[in-house]
Amino acid sequence: MKIIVQKYGGSSLATAEKIKNIAKRIVASQRRAKTSLVIVVSAMGTTTNRLINLANTLSKSPQGRELDRLLSTGEEVSSSLLALAIKSLGKPALSLTGAEAGIITDQIHTKAKILLIDPRRIKRELKRGKIVIVAGFQGISQKGEITTLGRGASDLSAVALAKSLNAKRCEIFSDVKGICTTDPAIVKEAKKIPSISYDEVLEIAGCGAQVMHGRSVELAKKFRVPLLVGSSFSKEKGTIIKDKTSVEAPCVSGVTLNEKEVKISIFRVLDRPGIAAKIFGSIAKNGINVDMIVQNVSKEGYTDLSFTVSIDNLEETVKVTKRIALVIGAGKVSFDKDIARVSIIGLGMQSHPGIAARMFSVLAKNRINIKMITTSEIKISTVVPKKDGKKSLRAVHKEFIE
Amino acid sequence: MKIIVQKYGGSSLATAEKIKNIAKRIVASQRRAKTSLVIVVSAMGTTTNRLINLANTLSKSPQGRELDRLLSTGEEVSSSLLALAIKSLGKPALSLTGAEAGIITDQIHTKAKILLIDPRRIKRELKRGKIVIVAGFQGISQKGEITTLGRGASDLSAVALAKSLNAKRCEIFSDVKGICTTDPAIVKEAKKIPSISYDEVLEIAGCGAQVMHGRSVELAKKFRVPLLVGSSFSKEKGTIIKDKTSVEAPCVSGVTLNEKEVKISIFRVLDRPGIAAKIFGSIAKNGINVDMIVQNVSKEGYTDLSFTVSIDNLEETVKVTKRIALVIGAGKVSFDKDIARVSIIGLGMQSHPGIAARMFSVLAKNRINIKMITTSEIKISTVVPKKDGKKSLRAVHKEFIE
Numbered sequence: 001m002k003i004i005v006q007k008y009g010g011s012s013l014a015t016a017e018k019i020k021n022i023a024k025r026i027v028a029s030q031r032r033a034k035t036s037l038v039i040v041v042s043a044m045g046t047t048t049n050r051l052i053n054l055a056n057t058l059s060k061s062p063q064g065r066e067l068d069r070l071l072s073t074g075e076e077v078s079s080s081l082l083a084l085a086i087k088s089l090g091k092p093a094l095s096l097t098g099a100e101a102g103i104i105t106d107q108i109h110t111k112a113k114i115l116l117i118d119p120r121r122i123k124r125e126l127k128r129g130k131i132v133i134v135a136g137f138q139g140i141s142q143k144g145e146i147t148t149l150g151r152g153a154s155d156l157s158a159v160a161l162a163k164s165l166n167a168k169r170c171e172i173f174s175d176v177k178g179i180c181t182t183d184p185a186i187v188k189e190a191k192k193i194p195s196i197s198y199d200e201v202l203e204i205a206g207c208g209a210q211v212m213h214g215r216s217v218e219l220a221k222k223f224r225v226p227l228l229v230g231s232s233f234s235k236e237k238g239t240i241i242k243d244k245t246s247v248e249a250p251c252v253s254g255v256t257l258n259e260k261e262v263k264i265s266i267f268r269v270l271d272r273p274g275i276a277a278k279i280f281g282s283i284a285k286n287g288i289n290v291d292m293i294v295q296n297v298s299k300e301g302y303t304d305l306s307f308t309v310s311i312d313n314l315e316e317t318v319k320v321t322k323r324i325a326l327v328i329g330a331g332k333v334s335f336d337k338d339i340a341r342v343s344i345i346g347l348g349m350q351s352h353p354g355i356a357a358r359m360f361s362v363l364a365k366n367r368i369n370i371k372m373i374t375t376s377e378i379k380i381s382t383v384v385p386k387k388d389g390k391k392s393l394r395a396v397h398k399e400f401i402e
Numbered sequence: 403m404k405i406i407v408q409k410y411g412g413s414s415l416a417t418a419e420k421i422k423n424i425a426k427r428i429v430a431s432q433r434r435a436k437t438s439l440v441i442v443v444s445a446m447g448t449t450t451n452r453l454i455n456l457a458n459t460l461s462k463s464p465q466g467r468e469l470d471r472l473l474s475t476g477e478e479v480s481s482s483l484l485a486l487a488i489k490s491l492g493k494p495a496l497s498l499t500g501a502e503a504g505i506i507t508d509q510i511h512t513k514a515k516i517l518l519i520d521p522r523r524i525k526r527e528l529k530r531g532k533i534v535i536v537a538g539f540q541g542i543s544q545k546g547e548i549t550t551l552g553r554g555a556s557d558l559s560a561v562a563l564a565k566s567l568n569a570k571r572c573e574i575f576s577d578v579k580g581i582c583t584t585d586p587a588i589v590k591e592a593k594k595i596p597s598i599s600y601d602e603v604l605e606i607a608g609c610g611a612q613v614m615h616g617r618s619v620e621l622a623k624k625f626r627v628p629l630l631v632g633s634s635f636s637k638e639k640g641t642i643i644k645d646k647t648s649v650e651a652p653c654v655s656g657v658t659l660n661e662k663e664v665k666i667s668i669f670r671v672l673d674r675p676g677i678a679a680k681i682f683g684s685i686a687k688n689g690i691n692v693d694m695i696v697q698n699v700s701k702e703g704y705t706d707l708s709f710t711v712s713i714d715n716l717e718e719t720v721k722v723t724k725r726i727a728l729v730i731g732a733g734k735v736s737f738d739k740d741i742a743r744v745s746i747i748g749l750g751m752q753s754h755p756g757i758a759a760r761m762f763s764v765l766a767k768n769r770i771n772i773k774m775i776t777t778s779e780i781k782i783s784t785v786v787p788k789k790d791g792k793k794s795l796r797a798v799h800k801e802f803i804e
Contacts, residue, residue, distance in 0.1 A: 016456050016459035016460055017459075019460060020459075020460060023460075051479070054418050054483055055482075055483065055486055057418035057419075057422075058418055058421060058422060058425075058483055058486045058487040058490060059486040059487065059489065059490035060490060062486050062490075065496070066482045066485045066486045066489070066496075066497060067482070067486070069478065069481075069482040069497055070478075070479060070482035070483060070486070073475040073478050073479050073482075076471065076472075076475050076478075077453070077472060077475050079471075080457075080468045080469070080471040080472035080475075081456055081457065081460055081472060083468045084457055084460045084461040084464050084468045084469065084472070085460040085461065087461065087468070088460060088461035088462060088464075094467070094468075095468060095471055
């Protein structure tokens with residue numbers, strides 16, 4: 001049995017009319033591909049937000065069991081409606097909750113982790129010729145309580161099901177036509193990427209491009225589940241995400257811009273083993289994600305450290321950093337909000353040593369000052385003044401993609 | 403363990419604000435009565451209608467399994483929200499689906515019947531000090547499929563739970579303050595009835611007064627579950643419904659008016675055993691409920707038959723009746739839309755033989771022509787011209803109640 005898992009996001013299911021269109025699409029795609037289909041759905045449109053607002057009105061900190069039970073109804077509604085729509089097109093279909101689909105999670109309400117999937121019920125229904133529709137974003141704990149997997153985690157349900165069903169592919173449909181070389185809203189020359197590796201997508205997502213749910217890509221990578229990211233409103237083929245074994249030119253897949261970060265610097269840090277761990281350990285303990293980290297060359301046993309965090313965490317990060325600076329006997333702590341991060345992402349950059357130099361020279365030609373640089377195997381990031389962010393993005397995109 | 407089951411209707415839970423108020427009410431009533439509470443909830447406001455409309459947009463005849471799964475989410479939302487609201491008042495609470503509450507039904511989707519209730523989970527949670535909130539209107543079939551019990555059947559869930567938990571009382575709260583002697587919208591002198599028998603309530607409901615879900619009263623009667631019908635918006639005590647063993651004056655409990663019926667007559671029916679069964683058998687087979695039936699005295703082996711049905715069924719009833727009249731060789735079939743039915747209801751009318759005569763004389767005094775009469779042990783119904791319906795109701799209410 002050849003199985004494909006398809007996932008449809010909330011904006012694709014926002015109205016009865018849209019659900020009807022998705023139903024037609026599903027029936028047509030099954031006819032075309034002659035596969036067994038498992039469909040994973042999100043809640044209709046803004047349902048989840050509406051439910052969270054209701055819960056917030058009734059409780060200062062709604063959480064745990066009851067919140068999960070509340071939120072899980074959103075996907076149950078869309079799964080039943082989609083099943084009704086497909087059945088009214090004359091095709092057998094059946095909806096399942098996460099629990100019925102065999103998605104077993106741990107007990108951590110509102111951000112449960114999938115422990116295992118028992119795919120027997122789904123397989124049985126597929127064998128009976130049914131299109132199986134699974135409510136995404138939810139599972140059941142071993143104690144029999146409904147859990148949810150965190151915002152956006154219907155993608156995760158889809159990937160996990162694809163893995164456990166040994167599906168040929170997991171297709172994620174939303175309102176974007178695929179993964180682009182950069183943000184089309186800023187660079188109109190942006191192109192859809194036909195094929196990209198898991199690692200590159202993870203780096204792109206880390207750069208603030210919300211193409212796919214990060215945990216889902218990680219899971220797909222771990223189990224080598226081929227992904228297709230595409231639009232539920234067009235027939236155009238989306239972007240394939242898979243392991244890339246042969247690296248070919250062009251090696252730069254995408255260019256990203258992040259204008260929502262801030263740079264923090266600690267001066268005169270004793271250059272001694274364990275100091276960096278102390279600093280970033282304290283920050284992590286406060287639940288703050290650090291992005292770029294740069295440590296300058298040591299002078300007279302001291303060094304300066306800079307790192308970036310999301311602008312939402314500015315205040316708390318400065319507070320924590322000042323406290324730890326005091327403890328470790330470092331100097332001044334300062335921050336810089338006037339930054340934008342421009343990154344290029346691509347497999348095998350290491351094997352093309354000229355790439356970084358080419359990027360810096362493009363920025364120089366455009367008289368853009370680089371404040372900070374980091375590189376990894378598949379990403380080169382530069383921090384530039386905020387006012388130059390979009391200009392840098394366009395220049396770099398032109399150089400590497402167009 | 404003294405248990406009380408309370409049921410709150412959709413209009414009592416229509417907004418977050420209303421849910422908050424119901425939560426306060428529940429916590430206060432538990433403090434006052436020192437009982438264990440099981441709360442049964444309907445879906446918020448018009449949720450069920452909204453879901454049905456969505457389903458109708460997607461499918462010409464939505465039915466069965468998927469519709470039940472869709473509709474059942476309404477009560478799951480209100481049960482979780484009410485649990486959150488009660489918990490935020492500092493009281494332990496927990497929501498359960500019909501399935502989790504142990505409500506096992508047959509397989510007939512959208513109008514399932516309760517087969518049995520396994521109350522162990524509820525009892526366990528009550529013992530832990532929890533206020534248990536059960537999603538009404540739903541259960542689970544022995545095959546493990548979600549079922550619903552028919553519109554308005556949250557009352558039924560409540561009564562069935564009260565029975566299986568051996569509860570002291572089942573309290574049904576909605577937007578009416580109790581059961582009244584007649585419709586207060588027509589007769590401003592209408593009074594709330596403090597106490598009434600199951601049979602009387604069934605007759606009142608049959609007369610079109612939508613005070614309580616008929617199947618629920620029947621179930622309560624069968625298992626002698628004491629009911630309280632009251633308002634969820636006031637502290638005033640509602641109406642107690644129970645078996646009445648001692649019949650006391652005044653024996654007329656309520657007066658009802660039904661303006662939504664039509665009278666059908668078949669003339670020259672052969673007065674022979676089995677003929678009435680043939681006629682009403684055919685009508686029943688077409689799913690039409692007949693209310694009053696009157697057969698006049700036989701003349702020369704023939705009789706005339708009249709009966710009333712809901713005006714919604716007029717066309718079909720006339721069609722069916724004409725067909726059967728042909729088969730049995732009867733004469734003309736006619737109908738009369740110009741009717742209103744006024745009934746008085748009360749236990750032990752038979753032991754007060756003057757009641758019927760008093761009713762007819764009140765109508766005569768008011769120059770109201772009686773078109774049709776039927777009597778039962780606890781009800782006397784008269785059909786009058788439609789224009790005299792409200793006038794008759796007021797006159798009869800004044801005579802027997804005020």
